[in-house]
Amino acid sequence: MEVIEDKKLIKLLMEPTRAKIVFDYLVKDSMTVKQLSEVTGKNPGTILHHIQKLKEVGLVFEERTETTQTGIVQRYYRASAREFRMGISEMAQATGDDTTKRLKSIIRSLSVYGIDVPEDQVEKAMDLMTALINRENELSSRNLIVNEEDYDNLSSSVRGDASRIMRRFALEEDLQYRDLRSKWHAFLRSHRKGV
Amino acid sequence: MKNASFQTLLDDLKISIRFAWKNVISYVLAIFGVFIATFILIAIVAAFIFVPIFLSPGGIEAFTIWAEAFNTWDTASGLTIATGIFLMALPFVAPFFVATGALFGMSREIVESEGTSVEGVFTWYRKKFFSLAGGGIMVFLFILGPVMLVILAGVAIFGDQILNLAFIGGGSTASMNPLLAALGVIWFTLSSGLMTMLFPAIIDGYSVVEATKRSVSMGIKYFDRVFGAWLSYILLILALVAPLIFLAIQAPMFAMGALEVMIPLAVYGLAMGLFLVFVLLPALSIGLTRVYMILSADDEDLISVEDEEDSGPSFIGGL
Numbered sequence: 001m002e003v004i005e006d007k008k009l010i011k012l013l014m015e016p017t018r019a020k021i022v023f024d025y026l027v028k029d030s031m032t033v034k035q036l037s038e039v040t041g042k043n044p045g046t047i048l049h050h051i052q053k054l055k056e057v058g059l060v061f062e063e064r065t066e067t068t069q070t071g072i073v074q075r076y077y078r079a080s081a082r083e084f085r086m087g088i089s090e091m092a093q094a095t096g097d098d099t100t101k102r103l104k105s106i107i108r109s110l111s112v113y114g115i116d117v118p119e120d121q122v123e124k125a126m127d128l129m130t131a132l133i134n135r136e137n138e139l140s141s142r143n144l145i146v147n148e149e150d151y152d153n154l155s156s157s158v159r160g161d162a163s164r165i166m167r168r169f170a171l172e173e174d175l176q177y178r179d180l181r182s183k184w185h186a187f188l189r190s191h192r193k194g195v
Numbered sequence: 196m197k198n199a200s201f202q203t204l205l206d207d208l209k210i211s212i213r214f215a216w217k218n219v220i221s222y223v224l225a226i227f228g229v230f231i232a233t234f235i236l237i238a239i240v241a242a243f244i245f246v247p248i249f250l251s252p253g254g255i256e257a258f259t260i261w262a263e264a265f266n267t268w269d270t271a272s273g274l275t276i277a278t279g280i281f282l283m284a285l286p287f288v289a290p291f292f293v294a295t296g297a298l299f300g301m302s303r304e305i306v307e308s309e310g311t312s313v314e315g316v317f318t319w320y321r322k323k324f325f326s327l328a329g330g331g332i333m334v335f336l337f338i339l340g341p342v343m344l345v346i347l348a349g350v351a352i353f354g355d356q357i358l359n360l361a362f363i364g365g366g367s368t369a370s371m372n373p374l375l376a377a378l379g380v381i382w383f384t385l386s387s388g389l390m391t392m393l394f395p396a397i398i399d400g401y402s403v404v405e406a407t408k409r410s411v412s413m414g415i416k417y418f419d420r421v422f423g424a425w426l427s428y429i430l431l432i433l434a435l436v437a438p439l440i441f442l443a444i445q446a447p448m449f450a451m452g453a454l455e456v457m458i459p460l461a462v463y464g465l466a467m468g469l470f471l472v473f474v475l476l477p478a479l480s481i482g483l484t485r486v487y488m489i490l491s492a493d494d495e496d497l498i499s500v501e502d503e504e505d506s507g508p509s510f511i512g513g514l
Contacts, residue, residue, distance in 0.1 A: 034308035044308035045300075045315035049322065052400045065492035071210030073306050073488040 004086045009057055013086070014098075017042060018050050022059060022079050028156060030063040030076035051077055059084075082159065085137050088130045103129065114193040121191070128187055132180045139174055140167050197490055199423035207424050208431065211482035214305050215474050222477040225301060225316035232320065233294040240286045281343055285332055292331020293324055295480075299394040302480040306488060319398065329403035330393050337407070338386045342379075388425045389414035394480075395487035409491075417490050424486045428479045435467050435475075 300319025396406035
């Protein structure tokens with residue numbers, strides 16, 4: 001997993017189509033401009049411009065080229081990491097109020113699960129959540145793979161499942177993460193309706 | 196796949212013409228739009244150049260003297276004027292190259308995804324304007340620059356009389372030395388061939404300098420494929436123009452104005468002109484883009500991958 005901390009890259013990925021291309025499609029599999037154009041409903045030219053931008057900054061690379069019976073020369077693009085996460089503090093710096101607004105709306109949305117955070121506690125909730133996510137990003141970006149060659153031979157679904165198991169294990173092993181998580185959970189518990 | 200054979204070159208031609216024909220409406224509208232924008236741009240460039248000339252001390256008289264120099268040019272002043280024209284032409288040719296380069300953008304969309312749109316050309320025009328203009332100036336300098344340098348060096352070393360060797364006869368009857376004409380054709384073919392991958396490389400995101408290096412190195416490494424493709428389009432254009440040239444040469448033999456000659460000639464000329472501009476020019480850009488994409492892929496990447504991955508739902512949820 002790669003944590004994106006470069007403000008320029010974060011800004012680049014704030015564009016919805018680019019974010020969709022990377023996070024929804026190219027992290028999972030390699031795709032052509034034509035395929036991306038079909039799934040996103042955007043015209044091939046627009047997709048090609050986005051791909052070029054993403055390629056320039058190294059988020060996407062050309063995996064292979066195939067010529068078809070019709071004469072088309074298809075390039076398959078893929079994200080440079082299987083999973084991306086954006087650094088919260090860098091994201092806040094890059095996007096300003098947008099990230100803060102989004103974090104606040106996440107916290108308020110917890111009310112649908114019965115967790116009502118009063119307005120004067122929202123800042124505290126944001127701090128706790130940011131610290132937790134930052135630690136999670138830090139740990140998740142460490143390379144846990146010991147055999148790269150065998151890893152590359154795994155299918156994408158097996159690779160995804162194995163990666164999630166091991167990342168969860170790595171988080172549980174970390175004392176600081178466990179401490180932050182208990183504080184966050186205690187905060188959530190204290191605002192649960194009926195408690 | 197990267198090397199040329201008669202069949203490969205034939206396929207390049209067939210595929211590119213088929214795609215150009217399939218997208219002919221998009222290309223017609225795009226060519227109209229983009230060249231109108233180009234003429235406006237050239238008018239603005241001309242205004243920037245000529246308005247100060249007219250307003251400068253001496254004004255129109257000075258400009259008239261400069262223009263009249265063309266009528267009285269001898270070898271020495273001719274050389275100075277030629278150098279001046281060469282440098283003055285740069286800002287005027289650049290917009291044409293931007294327009295042509297934008298067509299390569301459309302072609303890239305077709306080669307990669309089988310489709311394009313008219314507005315696509317303007318996006319490329321806008322987004323790659325400076326790179327394409329720089330590319331155009333690079334093509335112009337790459338092809339004509341060495342010729343100018345050779346002439347200037349020749350004059351500097353051997354004096355003005357070296358230019359007399361370049362031409363046979365004098366005044367209005369002067370014609371180019373056949374040996375130099377042949378050398379000129381060879382140089383034009385070679386230099387323009389080496390530059391054929393420049394616009395596809397710029398569209399692929401490379402800077403002008405990087406794209407030039409890529410174009411030249413591809414032209415050398417895959418000489419047969421690059422020059423094979425380039426020459427096949429040149430030969431096709433020549434084959435289409437040949438009947439007109441032939442008839443123009445033979446014209447004195449016919450009674451001038453004879454309708455039975457002029458009407459078919461005009462009809463053919465019009466049809467061929469439209470085909471050249473709206474089908475063959477796009478086909479050329481599609482063909483060269485296609486060759487670029489094949490040649491720029493790593494050898495192992497060109498092997499068709501059957502596929503490695505079995506996809507399926509994730510059993511382990513996110514954190």
